[in-house]
Amino acid sequence: MQKSEQTSRPPIVGRYTAEELALASRNSGMPLEALRYDVTPAGLHYRLIHFDIPAADEFTWRLRLDGLVERPLGLSLDQLRALPARTVRMTMECAGNGRGQMSPRYPSMPWMEEGVSTAEWTGVPLATLLERAGLKSTVRELVFHGVDRGLDRGIxxxxxxxxAPAEAAADGVLVAWAMNGQPLLPQHGAPLRLVVPGWYGMASVKWLARIEAVSAPFEGVQQALSYHFRKVAGEKGAPCTRMRVNSLMAPPGILDFYARKRIAAAGRIEIRGRAWSGSGAVTGVSFASDGKWTDAELDASLGEHAWRGWRASWDAVPGEHELRCRATDATGATQPLEPVWDAAGFGNNSSQSVAVTVREA
Amino acid sequence: MQKSEQTSRPPIVGRYTAEELALASRNSGMPLEALRYDVTPAGLHYRLIHFDIPAADEFTWRLRLDGLVERPLGLSLDQLRALPARTVRMTMECAGNGRGQMSPRYPSMPWMEEGVSTAEWTGVPLATLLERAGLKSTVRELVFHGVDRGLDRGIxxxxxxxxAPAEAAADGVLVAWAMNGQPLLPQHGAPLRLVVPGWYGMASVKWLARIEAVSAPFEGVQQALSYHFRKVAGEKGAPCTRMRVNSLMAPPGILDFYARKRIAAAGRIEIRGRAWSGSGAVTGVSFASDGKWTDAELDASLGEHAWRGWRASWDAVPGEHELRCRATDATGATQPLEPVWDAAGFGNNSSQSVAVTVREA
Structure with a gap:
């Protein structure tokens, strides 16, 4: 483990590098107008893929569950599909969402705010498999191994x-083979993916081939080095786990293709968006035009693990305006107005800001 | 028509702007390992969307065919699906693919090379609809109107x-409602899209609502201002039409996440890729390691309008290497080794270059 490597990427200020552009072209965000869909359609769900998408054959794929277990398992897709299945509607956000808004910023995928989506995942509850295998009393963690291979930080x-076993056995955690009623797509982990409701996306390991029960904390790159909140590169930090409360609106009006600016006609405009948290139910959303905050109206719940729709009415008058939104969850946590510093750009749940030019109707 | 607006975006040198990053995050390329699929899976097909994805209702959608026709048509999705359908396997490339490699570069979507994919489109041949409507003798062009609305160049x-009518009635041109055997996805034009085999993607109008037969050349922004080859901004230029011959390989080895570099183990490596042209069949592909060119082997044809697989054998020895590929089509056209200058970065079909570090096996 070369811990010193974690400081090897100098922070970036200003325009985006060729590496950041390559990551943004290869990965994919959810266009914000897709906030209109309760469940994000295929191909619009965000994707963040560290290495190459593996060429997987679902007919020969086996999921192994081994290590410190009483009865090691090796299951084909057909065997997994024969077990009682469950479908979970789940909002997933990349831990690095919002990184691109920070300055200086960590050299990685420069998400602005589009690294979030909702899907309906179908699979076998992980708890079912853990019960079948029987964890030994010495088990401290379960390690989920994908087959996607590459280098990061020189390793x-x-x-x-x-x-931890209790997190793994939690309600809603699935070994999933379907997404939105269709077989998993290659880029979302086909043929098998772990999905962990409430957690940032890195917990939902794609191309899942092995679950290993171990007695010591797992020290892999993506567990011990990456995905930590740190004020200063190199410090121990705190692991990224559950999603912080966050919200987005679908920007109103029409778009200027290159300037990426919004133009709307004067009048009453219904603003709609979504809010979510991995820590507790969303209890409220505020909406602001030019710093004047009002309460948004919450839509009906879409389920415990899914984002919540909200709407607000905006009396748009000609001129330049800034719209913002801000959610609060059941823990009392609320979004900060400005990004909270993180050395690797994780967990930026600061309030979205949308600039709109309003013209005479 | 404000022709002067076309010069309003100053070219960019060096690192990428926030606008370019926003375009790259919102749009989506095909990861090059997906060259392994004859038909690109859902969600991996490239997408280039100028404005917001429209919220379309397939149940109320009507396609109008009007203007200078004998019998104007207004067809629902059900009516279109009741007509004899055809499926066409078709490679589509964005006219701006490769723009991001040019210097200086035009401020727009900064594709490196990933703006190409292949899909199977199902729909009614446009020729069928044109026959039913009966074009008047004065028709000079058919205008295809999408409902996606926004501003470009201030308009x-x-x-x-x-x-032109002959192009519109050509074999393989469809009004498509399905892609890879599934209903069109929102981002690919649901519920209806024109698909024009052999042409750059801008011809395949998404969210198609109206086909208008007219007697004068259409002067719309996306026809008369954008999508022209120009050496100097502001000159008349030549319209982008059919795809130039092009090819890509799937980079071998594994990836370094941030450096985006490839690392492979020494030994014999099979390199695989795809080649395509909108102007004639691909007749050959050459592959080079460190400037030494050899003939690649062509796979069987996947159809007249689809890319052609190719493979080459590479004896990888430790060190730093540059791999390239280069296709030729039936017209004798071959890819240039370096980008050919275009003011708006269109049609860059220069030979792909892949850097690989080979380590001892």
Missing amino acids: EHAFARSL | EHAFARSL
């Missing part, structure tokens, strides 16, 4: 993450 | 493009 590894 | 408009 070659396959993507892997761990969870 | 508010809905996306629209035109074709």
